[in-house]
Amino acid sequence: MQKVKSDQLYNIAFEIIDEIANIDLFGVIDDEKKANSYNENHPFKLMFGDTVLTAPSARKLFIDFAEAIVENKRYEQIVKGMVIKGCPTFSLLFGNELGSYNGQSNSVQLKNSICLFTNFSRKAVRKKIDTLALQLGIDYKILKWA
Template sequence: MAFYFSNLILQTASDNRKDSIVYFEREPAILVSMSRSDLLYLKEQDFATYPAIYVLIGGNKRYVGQVAGQKIEQRLTQHFQNKANDWVESVLFFGRADGKMSKADTDYLERRLIKDFKEKSSYELTNSTKGNKSYIDKLQKAKSDQLYNIAFEILNDIANIDLFGTEKEENYTYNENHPFKLTFENKVITAKSARKLYTKFAEAIIENPGYEAIIKKMVVEGCPTYSLIFGSEIGNYNGYPNAVRLSNGICLYNNLSRKALREKINTIAQQVGVEYEILKWS
C-alpha cells in the first residue's frame, strides 16, 4: 500500500509471508528501513539495485557503509553471512530516487555520516576507518549535501527516527547553542533538540514526588505508545528504541515528530497541573 504526504511518498511492502520494508521518498532522496529478515524481499524491489549509504543497526552498535557498482541486497547478504555481524537486527539506507550516484558521491556521503556518528552519537560505531576519500567537485558536493539533508528531514520529521541516539546529558544552563527552551515553576530547561527538551521536561516533572505519583498512575504495563506515552518497558521499532527510561518503572514514549513532541509536553503539563511556557522552539 502507499500513503502520500504532500511531496513525500511512504510505501510499505507487507503481506502474510513478509515482514515490513518501509520506503520513504522526498525528491531527490529515498530512505528505506527494514529488518534483517526482510532481505529476501528486498531483492524484489527496484531500489535494491541503487547505490546507497547504509547503516547496520543492532543493540548499541552501528556500522556505516556504502555501495556503488553493486546491489545493496548483495552487499547486505555479504554482511549477514559474516558471523561477526550476528548483532545486526535491522538496516536503514538512503540514496537518490533516480538511482544515480557516483562512487565519489557515496564515498563523500559515507565519510560525512561516519563523521557525524563519531561527533553526535552515543552508539558504538564499529567502523575501523573514516571511509574512502574520492575527489568530488563543488557542484557534485552541493548535490550530495542536499541529498543528505533531505534524508535527515525524512528521518527526523516523518520517520521519527533518532539515528544518532540519546544525546549527552546537558545541564540546565541556557546558551545560544541550545535552540529549545521552556520554563516552569522557576526552572529553565534547555536542549539541543525538541526530543531532548521533551525528555528533560518529563524528568524534571517526576523529580517532584507529588507529580511523580500522578505520572505513575498514567503508566501502562509494558511498552508505551503514541497515545499512552508512559509505560513500564522500552519497546523498539526496527531496531530503534522508541522510548527512554525516566526512572525505575517509568518509560517515556519518544518516537514522535517535532509537532507531536510539543503536543505531548502540553499533555504532561495538563495531566500534572503545571503551567509552563516555551521560550524557544527552533
C-alpha cells in the same frame, strides 16, 4: 474488550502513518557539525515553575521535561497512575518496559524505572508537552522553539 483492542490497533496504525509522514525524501545533512551547530545556536528552551530546561533538540527537551516531572514529588503519584504495564505508546506516554519498532528504540528509560515514548516529530513533541502539562496541571512557557 473490543474497545481496548480497537484503541491499540488505532495507535499502531497512527504510529505507522506518523513514521511514513516523517520520512526524509530529500536526504539528510551529511555534515554532522552543521547539524549540531544549528541546534547549539538555536536551543529549545522551556520554563515551568522555577525550572528552566534547555536542550539541543525538541525530543531531548521533551525527555528532560518528563524526567523533571517524574523526579518531582508533587507529581509522583499522578505519574505513577499514568504508567501502563508494558511498552509506552504514542497515546500512553509512560510504561514500565522499553519499546522498539523494527529494531529501533522508540522510548527511553527515565528515573524510577519509568519509560517514556519518544518517537515524535517536532510538531508532535510540542503537542505532547502541552498534553502532559495539561494532564498534570503544570503551567509552563516555551521560551524558545528553534
